[in-house]
Amino acid sequence: MNRSGAWTITIVFGVIILIPSLLGFAMKFGELITLTKNVSDSGGFAITPVVNYLLASLGFFCLLMWAALNGMFRDLEQPKYNMLENERELDRNV
């Protein structure tokens, strides 16, 4: 499969799976925030773990984008050969 075909399939699957999932999550999370605003005591207990998760995931999503844009996934298998070659080189000099 050529590069543009692979990208098309990835994007199509991404849209089909991710958009409904994100919409569903955002809707439920929005309902939760509305609910916690309407109660007299703190409703933050339900928000805290989700915010933790979102912050952690956002950081890693940025890292994933950075890695992809900087060519980290261009040659997926080469690093495993380099690692072993470097090991052999280091041990040769011991």
Next chain:
Amino acid sequence: MATLTIPKTQSVYTHEELVDEKIIKWYFAAALTFLTTSMLAGLLVSLQLIRHNPFAGIELFSPGRWRMVHTNAVAYGFLANGFLGCLHWAIPRLTLQPVLDRRLSWFIFAAWQAVVGATAAGILLGEAQGLEWGETPVWVDPVAQLGLMLVALNFGTPIARMKGPMYVTLWYFMAAFIWTPLTYAMGNFIPEYFVSGTSAGAVGGLFIHDLVGLFVTPLGWGLMYYFVPILIKKPIWSHGLSLVGFWGLAFFYPLQGIHHFLYTPIPMFLQYGAVVSTIAVELVVTTVIINFFGSIWGNWSIVRTNLPVRYFYTGMVFYFLTCLQCSFQVTLTFQKIIHFSDWVVGHAHMVMFGVFSMWIMGMMIYLFPRLLKREWASQSLLEWHFWLSTVGLAVMAGDLILLGLFQGWSWAALEPWDASTEFSVPFWAIRAIAGLAMFGGLIALITNIFKTLKAASANA
């Protein structure tokens, strides 16, 4: 296709310039000291459960406090020291760059031992913080937090200096250096100073689970991806698949902690989210296991002949079992039965000892001869260590998991609590015997280290 890899000629350092072998020996010595402490504390608690506590009535030796010493000494004393020792070997050799500063390494080593020692002393003197696995006294927390950030700086610098696509191990390490200080801060500061009640409980659940998944797991798997190919002398089956495992962990793991709080006031869609993400992680784990077993396919005899590889793959089998168990036990149906039971204790031992301790032992067994420039003094003691540890752990985990089911069914049948403690005693006796076997294995390893050291110094 363009290849953006580092040419191996970029390394201008020799092994001696890259790796501080002395600090690795000290880390391993500290790790084994804390493991001995932890196992003795575990034995003390197991004697209490079978009503033979030799220190009954002495506050300083109360099992409640020694149980916390047991869990903290394993997490921060054994696993952290063991991993730090291995990282001092792996990171400079992988990045072909030394750590940021060797003096900083020694400062971190000394500070970390002070943190773990102060934690043990604080717990025994009744200063424990009310957070499972985060009982580190509040006055130690800022020091521990600073120590973790310095670790990230010291090891993160050589990784940041690398150019081009990184080997999967470095992805795991980099993530661990980000996740661990964040997890520690979240668990130790948010419930203490910012939120309370159910909110603090929910954060506590995230902390316990993230400590396993975002501190121990990435370091453990990262080191496996490094050591296994070296020992079996061939690359990992698929580097692409290994990256699927890493990113799967990154996105699915952080939501899991809520599965510790099923049937609580936390909204059900979040509880379901935690259940689904836990099951998703099992699928990710399967890809990792397939990758490692694909790597060794056709060369199974190495598991028999090469002891470190045997430790590694035994740990992987236990890892798969614990994750499979996890994907069932997080369902609401299972939780009804097993919550608060000894099933959970069996599960925790299978993860912490069966997987990560076995991996650290395997790495120590590989590295000690290289560090001491001498073969092990006794192969038979190594075999004793492996079999006592493996069989002891399998018996202990099986015993506690079975007991957990019996306890859960007993409670579900509304039998009196006392009845469940009565029928648990024989199971707890088996658990104490299994623990003794595992401790015997540790004694065999330590004896072997001393014999090897003695032989090394005699030959020097």
